[in-house]
Amino acid sequence: MITSRTPIEIPWKTGKVAVLADLHHDSYNKIGREPFESHALDRSLQWAELDALIIAGDLADAPFSNWPAAFAYLRRFMAPSQTIIFPGNHDYYAACLNADVEMEKLADAAGVHFAQQRELRHGNDRYFCTTLWKNFSMLGDAQVAMNVAHRHMNDYAQISKRLETGPLSPSELLGHPLQVAITPEDIQALHKAQRRWLEDQLAEPHWAPNGRSFVVTHHGPHPDAAGQIDDLTPAFHSDLTSLFDEHRIDGWYFGHSHRRLAAQVGSTAVRNVSVGFPFEKHGPEELPLEELCLVLAPGPSRRNSTVE
Numbered sequence: 001m002i003t004s005r006t007p008i009e010i011p012w013k014t015g016k017v018a019v020l021a022d023l024h025h026d027s028y029n030k031i032g033r034e035p036f037e038s039h040a041l042d043r044s045l046q047w048a049e050l051d052a053l054i055i056a057g058d059l060a061d062a063p064f065s066n067w068p069a070a071f072a073y074l075r076r077f078m079a080p081s082q083t084i085i086f087p088g089n090h091d092y093y094a095a096c097l098n099a100d101v102e103m104e105k106l107a108d109a110a111g112v113h114f115a116q117q118r119e120l121r122h123g124n125d126r127y128f129c130t131t132l133w134k135n136f137s138m139l140g141d142a143q144v145a146m147n148v149a150h151r152h153m154n155d156y157a158q159i160s161k162r163l164e165t166g167p168l169s170p171s172e173l174l175g176h177p178l179q180v181a182i183t184p185e186d187i188q189a190l191h192k193a194q195r196r197w198l199e200d201q202l203a204e205p206h207w208a209p210n211g212r213s214f215v216v217t218h219h220g221p222h223p224d225a226a227g228q229i230d231d232l233t234p235a236f237h238s239d240l241t242s243l244f245d246e247h248r249i250d251g252w253y254f255g256h257s258h259r260r261l262a263a264q265v266g267s268t269a270v271r272n273v274s275v276g277f278p279f280e281k282h283g284p285e286e287l288p289l290e291e292l293c294l295v296l297a298p299g300p301s302r303r304n305s306t307v308e
Contacts, residue, residue, distance in 0.1 A: 005118060007118070007119040007121045007126075008084065008113050008115060008118060008119070008120045009121050009122075010051055010084075010121065011051065012122060012123045014049045015051065015297025016046075016049050016050050016295070016296055017050065017052045017053075017125075017294070018045060018052075018053050018293045018295075019056055019216055019253040019271075019273050019293050020054070020055060020255075020289075020293050021055065021057050021058060021088065021254065021256065021272075021273050021274050021275065022057070022090075022258055022277075023035045023036075023060070023070065023275050024058055024059075024275070025060045025073055026060040026061050026062070026066040026069075027277055029069065031278055033278055035073075035275050036077065039275060039276075039289060040290075041289065042077070045293075045294075047077045047078060050078065050082070051082065051122060052078075052082045052084060052120075052122065053074070053077070053078040054085075055085040055086075056086070056129075056217065056218055056253060056254060056273065057087055057088020057089070057090075057091060057131060058090040058091060058218065059085060059091060060090070061090050061093040061094060062093055063087070063091050063099075063103055063106060064094075064102070064106065065094070068106070068109075068110065071083075071110035072110075080110055081111060081113075083112045083113065084113040085113070085114060085115065086118070086129050086216075086218070087131055088218035088255065088256060089133075089155050089159070089218065089219075092158075092159045093155075093158040094158065095159070095160075096159070096161055096162050097159055097182050097190070098161055100114075100116050103116075104116070115129040116129070116130060116131065117130045117194065118130075119201060124207075124211040125211065126211065126213050126214070127214045127215070128198055128201045128202065128213070128214070128216070129217075130194045130198055131217065131218045132191065132194045132217035132218065132238075133190045133191040133194065133219055134187065134188075134219050134234060134236065134237065135195070135234075135238045136188055136238075137234065137238065137239065138223060138233060138234040138237055138238060138239045139229075142234075144231075145234035145235065146184035146185070147184075148231050148234075149184055149187075150184050152232055152235070153235050155182065156182060156184070157181065159181070160180060160181055161179065161180060161181075161182050161186060162178060163178055163179070163180060191238065198215065198243070199243065199246075202215075202243070203247070212251075213248060213249055213250055214249070214250055214251045214252070215252045215253070216252075216253045216254070217252070217254045218254060219236065219238065219254060219256050220237030220238070220254050220256060220257055221238060221244075221254060222237070222240060222252075222263065222265050223239055224263035224264075224265055225237075225262065225270040225271070227257065227259045227285075236256050236257040237257065241265070244265045244268050245266065248267070249267075250267075250268065251270075251271065252268055252270045252271070253271050253273050253293075253295075254271075254273070257272065257274065258277070258280060259272055259274065259282075259283075259286060260282060260286040260287050260288075261286060262292060271292045271293070272292070274289075
């Protein structure tokens, strides 16, 4: 797992940042379509005015095969140096749950910033980015929710984990599986680790008296932005009310459930910014993605306002 490192600095020009999730570029590529064009985002977003584009997971399945083509597609809209990505669940398909280091190398090769458990700084804004897998506790009984997820989610057939073993002799290696399928317990443990990192970051005093704090995750943080609740909802969202209560969070952006919904949780604006699969239906309660995805400057006085 990638640990905390130096924050990524986003140069300030216009003060506008877009956060999008769930491009599923490989799904569009298979049918000869493209994600932004299919949802009119190529026209509705003023790409030239953005200081950065943050991709909150699910760029493409099988990253070692499909991320390079997805990065080439993104370059048509945003310079790699202004593009920031961290993985969602689909980015681990045909890969390993503990492959973040290898994924970062893919991003580095494309000139893209990799932000798993990483802070971004933009003017007087700070963003904390992490996949933040779910804890399965939204409906109360985590074990029941894990059983439902294991039966119905593709993650547990598509994602493996490398066994953390010491040196083995050739005879021991014979027939020894170096990779095994993940379990809901693996996901729950990873949620706890990523949540601990996020709580530590939010507890750090902001460097600016009026600075804003944003959280960007792949999985959902609160039932109010989840839409209709059913037995599978805990596989997509956690109830992190305590984080909203304990910390000042100006905005929280996420994806995963492909429902373009918004909620106000205390003083925090919570936004689902999923692009989604080709031909996916969106209900009348969903909101325009080009509005949900934008983070705008609050005023003219900013720390990096002199950057050209």
